Every structure is written in C-alpha cells, then in structure tokens.
Amino acid sequence: MRGEGRVLCLVLPLLLLLCKARSAPCPCQDPALCTPIALAKDFEVYVFDVGGQSWKAYDWSQVTTVATFGKYDPELMCYAHSKGARLVLTGDVPLKSIVDPKSRADWIAQKLDLAKAQFMDGINIDIEQPVLKESPEYYALTALVEETAEAFRREIPGSQVTFDVAWSPKCVDIRCYNYTGIASACDFLFVMSYDEQSQIWTECVAGANAPYNQTLAGYEEYIDMNIDPKKLVMGVPWYGYDYKCLNLSEDHVCVLHKVPFRGAPCSDAAGKQVPYGAMMKQVNGSRSGRQWEDQQKAPYYEYEDADGVAHQVWYDDPQSISLKASYVQKRGLRGIGMWNGDLLDYSDDPIAKWQTEAMWQALRPSP
Structure with a gap:
C-alpha cells in the first residue's frame, strides 16, 4: 500500500488529529485542483x-470518472480535476480476510488514507471472487x-463509491452477491458487460464477447430486482478475443479447446484478449x-x-457499441464506460485517429 505524503503520527492526541488531514x-x-470533485454529473462516462x-x-469532453488501475499519477489527478472529472482508487481484498470486522475496518482505513493523501474522489471496489449465498463472505462483502x-462520504464529502458486478446477477462465475444491498449502499454498480463467455454451458464454440440480447437481458434482470436504472453503468469492452479453432466450418463455426472455468x-x-487498436491493424488484411x-x-x-491454424476473432466496434449505448439512453441508465481506456490506438496515424474517435463517439450516439 502506497502512503505518499503521510506524516508519522506519534503519541499526542493533537498530532493524531492533524494526521487525519491531508x-x-x-x-x-x-491548489484549488486538489479539492475533490463533489458534484455528480447527470450522465456518467x-x-x-x-x-x-x-x-x-x-x-x-465526455469523461466524468477515471478509475486508476495503474500507478498513481498526480498529473492525471490535476488534469482530471481541471476538467471536472473524478479520479478514484480501485480496491480489491481477499474476502476471507474481511469477514472479521476489525480486518474490514483496517482495509477501509488504509484505502481512505490513500485516497486523501492523493487528493482523490472516492473508490471503485473491484472484487470478482466467487461467493455463495448466505455464506460469511456474502454478508462480509455487503x-x-x-x-x-459511510467512511468515504464522511471523510471526503461528495466522494463516489462504486462496485463492479458481472453482466448478470444470476450467480455468474459463482458471484452470488447481495446485489440489492450493495446497490443500495454505493453510488452505482459498474456492470461488466463483457467476458460473457466466461462460462459456456452450450456448444464449445467461439462467440461474441458481449452479445447484444444477452447483454440487455442482464440489465433487465438487475432492474427486475428493483435496482434503479440510475444505479447501473454499462461497461463495454474495448478489446476482443482471438480464438484458435480446432475446426472452422464454412458457415463460420469455430470449435474451441475445452478450458473449464468455475x-x-x-x-x-x-x-486470448486483444486490444481494439491491435485488431484494427489486422482485420483488413485477414x-x-x-x-x-x-x-x-x-x-x-x-x-x-504462420502454422496454418485458423483463428476467429470476436470484438466490439462503434456499430455494436452504439446499439448498446442507445439502450443505455432509452432505459435511463446512469451511464456507460469501458474496460479499458488505454486499449485504443492513440498514435498520430490518421486512420487510427479516426478509429479511436469513432469508438469514443459510440459511447454517446446521436439520437
């Protein structure tokens, strides 16, 4: 855990109080840019x-929140705040270790101290571990x-706390969470509408990373649980999957090696996952x-x-993303986002620039 800028707290109560401040x-x-962003935008990107x-x-012009999975960059924090966008921590922890209330409180305190020391605006909790209903971990996670x-809102007024969930609440990947309780507690759920083939129960063949009807069905399942659409942000993939085919038929059915999962x-x-920018360099010559x-x-x-083995690559592009983004608007979801912002080609190549701009524009398609 990084602790940049934290002072060493000694024994006097006064010093302990001072240590709580940045x-x-x-x-x-x-210096005004080190003030956390307190106002939420109507629509999240x-x-x-x-x-x-x-x-x-x-x-x-679109970004409202950036969640940092990489090394903390103070320049990014300053720039995001200058644009009125939040910069938030990401947090993961083994669930068995936070069944104990004290261990849970210690983890929260560490994250809170880090967020305050780095002038950040909240936290994204990204826990993708299997959990069984009614287990100790089920209650501990909630x-x-x-x-x-509660801690972030108290210590960093206006801060944002979000939680990442699978594309469906129906125990995908054995993630049987208390979705309604978690949604009620946090600002919104970031729904990872990708890796939707993480568990293939039918034919073992290649398919879309985030098929349209399946993706939308997942949101309807969340909403049917009485989770407000304004508590849901749609995550879309800026990457695809390259599958090596055991057999590729004339009607484009790619039979896969069987790799079990949960x-x-x-x-x-x-x-294997492939960035959008890399696929765009390959698709036209395929x-x-x-x-x-x-x-x-x-x-x-x-x-x-090079060995003559057939591959099939499935991905999302502006056409497929625009269709899902239109649903976001029509259904009144809180917003849209992606994993991850760095998978496009941001070079000066004119074609790459056009492709990258189109992907960003697809997040907010014209009516």
Whole structure:
C-alpha cells in the first residue's frame, strides 16, 4: 500500500488529529485542483485507466470518472480535476480476510488514507471472487461496501463509491452477491458487460464477447430486482478475443479447446484478449475481413496464423457499441464506460485517429 505524503503520527492526541488531514503538498499548479470533485454529473462516462500516458488523449469532453488501475499519477489527478472529472482508487481484498470486522475496518482505513493523501474522489471496489449465498463472505462483502461508503462520504464529502458486478446477477462465475444491498449502499454498480463467455454451458464454440440480447437481458434482470436504472453503468469492452479453432466450418463455426472455468466445461479462456487498436491493424488484411453476425450483433474476422491454424476473432466496434449505448439512453441508465481506456490506438496515424474517435463517439450516439 502506497502512503505518499503521510506524516508519522506519534503519541499526542493533537498530532493524531492533524494526521487525519491531508499533509501532502498539492502537486497541481493551481491548489484549488486538489479539492475533490463533489458534484455528480447527470450522465456518467466511466473510464478505467491502467497506467501510462494514454489518458492525455482521452475525450475529456465526455469523461466524468477515471478509475486508476495503474500507478498513481498526480498529473492525471490535476488534469482530471481541471476538467471536472473524478479520479478514484480501485480496491480489491481477499474476502476471507474481511469477514472479521476489525480486518474490514483496517482495509477501509488504509484505502481512505490513500485516497486523501492523493487528493482523490472516492473508490471503485473491484472484487470478482466467487461467493455463495448466505455464506460469511456474502454478508462480509455487503458490510464492506456499506462501511466503505459511510467512511468515504464522511471523510471526503461528495466522494463516489462504486462496485463492479458481472453482466448478470444470476450467480455468474459463482458471484452470488447481495446485489440489492450493495446497490443500495454505493453510488452505482459498474456492470461488466463483457467476458460473457466466461462460462459456456452450450456448444464449445467461439462467440461474441458481449452479445447484444444477452447483454440487455442482464440489465433487465438487475432492474427486475428493483435496482434503479440510475444505479447501473454499462461497461463495454474495448478489446476482443482471438480464438484458435480446432475446426472452422464454412458457415463460420469455430470449435474451441475445452478450458473449464468455475464449473462450466468451456470458457473464453480458450482465447486470448486483444486490444481494439491491435485488431484494427489486422482485420483488413485477414482472410475474411470484417464480418457481422446479426443475431449477436457483433463483428468478427478470421485469419490463419504462420502454422496454418485458423483463428476467429470476436470484438466490439462503434456499430455494436452504439446499439448498446442507445439502450443505455432509452432505459435511463446512469451511464456507460469501458474496460479499458488505454486499449485504443492513440498514435498520430490518421486512420487510427479516426478509429479511436469513432469508438469514443459510440459511447454517446446521436439520437
């Protein structure tokens, strides 16, 4: 755990009180930029950043929140605040370790201290571990979100606390969480509407990472649990899956190696994740070019590797993302976001610039 700028608290009560305040100097040229963003936007465009400098090329006319999966960058914090966007921590913890209330409180205190020392605006809790209903971990996870939200809102007024969930609340990947309790406690759920083939129970064949009808069905399931649409942010993938086919038929059925995952006999682990920018460099030279599968409403292409083995690559592009983004607007969801903001090609290549701009624009399609 990083602790930049924290002072050493000794014994006197006065010093203990002082230690609760931010002690690090503001890294921004304008000290006002170290003030947390307190006002929420009506519509969220939520970006996961994994480090590096790609953030400088984000479409900041849209971005409302950046969740940092990479190393903390004070320059990013200053810039995000200058644009009125939040910068939040991300947090994960083994669930068995927070069944104990004291361990849970210690974890929250560490995250809170870090957020305050880095002038951040909240936390995204990203716990993707299997949990059984009514288990000790089930209750501990709900308590963790409730207690984190209470602590952050008390210590950083206006801060944002969010929680990442699978594309469906129906125990996907054995993630049988208390979804209604968690949604009630936090600002919103970031719904990871991708990796929807993590458990393949039917034929072991390649398919869309986030098929349209399946994706939308997941949101209806959350809403049917009486979770307010304004508590849901749709996550879309800026990456695809490259599958090596055991057999590729003339009607484009790619049979996969069976790679089990959490009880399912087959999964998308049979493929490898590929950034959108990399796929755009390959698709036009592939043997099939871009194809569109209308039932799943997703693009794909096929190619042969140097060993002559057939591959099928499924991904999302502006056409498929725009369809889902239109649902976000019509259904009145809280917003949209992606995993992750750094997977596009932000180079000066004219074609890449056009492709990247189109992906950002797809998040807010014109009516």
